[in-house]
Amino acid sequence: QVRLVESGGGLVQAGDSLKLSCAASGRSFSSYAVGWFRQAPGKEREFVGAISWGDITIYGPMVRDSDDAKARFTMSKDNAENTAYLRIDRVKPEDTAVYYCATSRSARWATGIEYDYWGQGTQVIVSS
Numbered sequence: 001q002v003r004l005v006e007s008g009g010g011l012v013q014a015g016d017s018l019k020l021s022c023a024a025s026g027r028s029f030s031s032y033a034v035g036w037f038r039q040a041p042g043k044e045r046e047f048v049g050a051i052s053w054g055d056i057t058i059y060g061p062m063v064r065d066s067d068d069a070k071a072r073f074t075m076s077k078d079n080a081e082n083t084a085y086l087r088i089d090r091v092k093p094e095d096t097a098v099y100y101c102a103t104s105r106s107a108r109w110a111t112g113i114e115y116d117y118w119g120q121g122t123q124v125i126v127s128s
Helices: 067-072
Strands: 003-007 010-013 018-025 033-039 046-051 057-059 073-078 083-088 097-104 122-127
Touching: 003 097, 018 033, 018 097, 018 122, 033 083, 046 073, 046 097, 057 073, 067 073, 083 097
Parallel strands: 010 122
Antiparallel strands: 003 018, 018 083, 033 046, 033 097, 046 057, 073 083, 097 122
């Protein structure tokens, strides 16, 4: 049984740093891509980015197209611990969202689609 569990969210102050974790069981990050997504209240889900089974890191448009986001969002993973991480530096109120991790073995993993197993999400609330 595949299970993904996100943690590390909560209420933080603008300007703080945050490191979210995604712990997997029943599926290995050395064999599947792990993606990060977020969904803000009233908005569509956004693809933050993903790391492939071959350790290729791709950021989604919300990071790739923003110099500010490129400087603040960092993904990593530890295959030995089967855990992925999303670090957000200098958080802003607009980072308030539920953050999800998910896995994929699709050739389209870098596009943020065809992710099959999802965690329950971790809520991040940034106060100004």
